[in-house]
Amino acid sequence: MRKLNSLAISDNGFIFKPSTGESFTTNEMGLFIIQLLKENKSGEEIINAIMEDFEVDKITAGRDLYEYLDFLKREQMMD
């Protein structure tokens, strides 16, 4: 959570990582997931929230979440 909280994230989906100076762009789904992760929501809760907000089935929501978590970990934006 420390790494995630250190990110500067704009509403436009621009992410700045102050420790390395790298920047990334993300879509609405990414912003949504980051927000819920910061609120300490569980994987199940996030999947349900994605299903509700983006009107997708559980498999799609789960795939979107885990793909995004992979990205955050790969770029060392998450512990």
Add this chain to the structure above:
Amino acid sequence: MEKKKLTIGVTGLNNIDSPGPGVPVIRGIKNSGLDVRIIGLAYENLEPGIYMPGLVDKTYLMPFPSTGSEAFLERLQYIHEKEQLDIIIPNFDSELYLFIKFSDKLLEMGIHTFLPSLEQFEERHKDNLPEFAEKYHITVPESKALMNSDELANLPKPLSYPYYIKGKFYEAFKVSNHSQALYYFNKLSAKWGFPVIVQQAIHGTEVNVIALGDGEGNTVAAVAMRKQYITDKGKAWGGITISDERLLEITHHIIKETKWRGGMELEMIKTDDGEYHLIEINPRIPAWVYLAVGAGQNIPEMLCRLAMGEKVKPVTEYVSGKMFIRYSWDLIGDIADFEKIIIFGEL
């Protein structure tokens, strides 16, 4: 200190594609609360800083340091007679030796500097980096100082391609085979003299720190930056401030252990595993100093205050995510100004 107008001599007005730090140093000083008169000290008659409107109040041409110390000192004495300099901020590696050597003499004349000692200056030289690293427990890439190109064929293990061939003062080229290594060895030894340094290339991100040491082991200022845009000469054309705790820790450690006095730049490579390798220490303010000013640490101002004997409170805060982007801009000059510099050596 604000009450007295300070006359400050600044070198490094060559704001070219491999820029000297003079122009951003002056911009930093002018952004501060100091009341100043800026005297440009130029080595070449087309250094852009000479002609930039509102930058310097007067410029004098200087003899190259290689001309000899006597001519160098005589010229400084002449300029001092005219301008009553309070401070000189030298910004070239190649002139630092003379300024350090003459710092006591300059002080007797009333000119203050804030420079590393000769010992500090020498021990961080590129060819001394392995010894420096061992003494101060810093990780550095494998390197070797060469006096003869024949040694390229028998480099000690684990030095292997790709590696960098580095000039004594400036320039570095990455090479992948013997022909390239030999070509750049000859080129750099002809230009900068011996030794030529071979340094193992490390894969990672180049990160730099600009810092100011007070000479008593305290880091008065330090700002970390990641290069975003690098020119073919290896210079940062764009960069961004970062908050890298480990990098700043290493900086504080080096300044504390060496009791560094003056400005410095640490060039480091951060590997994907999070290890930091020190590739170079530049014993002066780097050309991207204005980024530090923009991020909240006016290092040129602090250096002036230290030079004048003021106690300067260390600053640890700065804004991360501040960027600089260099640009080129065509100045329109007048032949009459150029003539003055050519004929009289001053403008």
